[in-house]
Amino acid sequence: MIAGKEIYPVFNDPGLIRHAVDAMKTTFRIFVADSSPRVVDPAVSEAFQKLEELENLLSRYIPGSDVSRINALKSGESLFLSDDCDACLRLALEAFTLTGGLFDPCAGALVDTVKAGSKGEVLFSGCIVLDPERPLVSCIEPGRVVDLGGIGKGFALERMAAVLALHGVEDALLTSGASTILAMGGKSWPIEIPHSTGTRRIQLCQTALGASGNTQQGVHIVDPIARCGAARHGGVWVEHTRAPFADAFSTACFVMTPEQISEFATELGGECRIISDPDWEV
Numbered sequence: 001m002i003a004g005k006e007i008y009p010v011f012n013d014p015g016l017i018r019h020a021v022d023a024m025k026t027t028f029r030i031f032v033a034d035s036s037p038r039v040v041d042p043a044v045s046e047a048f049q050k051l052e053e054l055e056n057l058l059s060r061y062i063p064g065s066d067v068s069r070i071n072a073l074k075s076g077e078s079l080f081l082s083d084d085c086d087a088c089l090r091l092a093l094e095a096f097t098l099t100g101g102l103f104d105p106c107a108g109a110l111v112d113t114v115k116a117g118s119k120g121e122v123l124f125s126g127c128i129v130l131d132p133e134r135p136l137v138s139c140i141e142p143g144r145v146v147d148l149g150g151i152g153k154g155f156a157l158e159r160m161a162a163v164l165a166l167h168g169v170e171d172a173l174l175t176s177g178a179s180t181i182l183a184m185g186g187k188s189w190p191i192e193i194p195h196s197t198g199t200r201r202i203q204l205c206q207t208a209l210g211a212s213g214n215t216q217q218g219v220h221i222v223d224p225i226a227r228c229g230a231a232r233h234g235g236v237w238v239e240h241t242r243a244p245f246a247d248a249f250s251t252a253c254f255v256m257t258p259e260q261i262s263e264f265a266t267e268l269g270g271e272c273r274i275i276s277d278p279d280w281e282v
Contacts, residue, residue, distance in 0.1 A: 154247030
């Protein structure tokens with residue numbers, strides 16, 4: 001659900017194979033076209049196993065996860081990460097750089113404070129660093145709380161799509177609740193998004209769509225630079241070739257002004273398309 005309305009694929013093809021599972025506090029769905037259950041069912045089963053594995057690594061709320069162990073590090077301590085957590089965290093830090101800090105994977109404490117209803121500025125400190133060559137994270141100063149919620153679902157969809165591809169599944173659409181949609185293969189999938197000017201339909205083909213809004217979960221998206229909860233738009237949708245970036249960039253764009261969105265889209269070149277409500281499309 002985005003802005004109180006559902007974002008959903010627009011198709012009623014009875015030949016589609018459909019699977020769903022609950023994970024990461026939402027429902028993940030896989031739609032597969034032009035294939036047989038004999039091929040699809042084991043592929044989807046393995047993809048959902050990968051999803052469960054990723055949740056157990058990336059969720060800061062699961063004791064023993066890589067992220068919860070990062071957040072428990074004391075000054076001077078280091079931790080070797082799983083390859084998946086290391087990859088997701090590096091993508092998150094790349095998104096941090098590309099958005100000028102408006103997507104911050106280390107702002108979990110700020111997110112918690114905003115969710116609790118604080119309206120003032122929140123101070124947070126601390127520093128962690130990643131080894132440039134090894135999956136190793138070190139705590140320089142405690143205080144930063146890693147939260148990959150703004151990129152983890154997109155990362156999971158991309159990893160799940162890779163599993164499907166290894167099984168020979170070509171055309172599929174993967175969704176993570178209202179957060180992110182990933183279209184794999186050569187098929188074009190019609191998607192409708194809610195908008196104050198009326199429902200808008202776009203086509204996804206070999207690309208991803210990330211969405212951000214505050215209506216469904218209440219105020220939970222933060223401006224890490226202003227250090228407060230922020231909502232400049234009714235909703236923001238970002239189409240990008242990489243699902244993790246579609247996910248992260250929609251979060252960042254939600255706290256940008258229209259002018260900042262325009263500048264951001266220009267910097268990315270033809271890699272993405274951004275739609276916001278009130279109407280602003282780049």
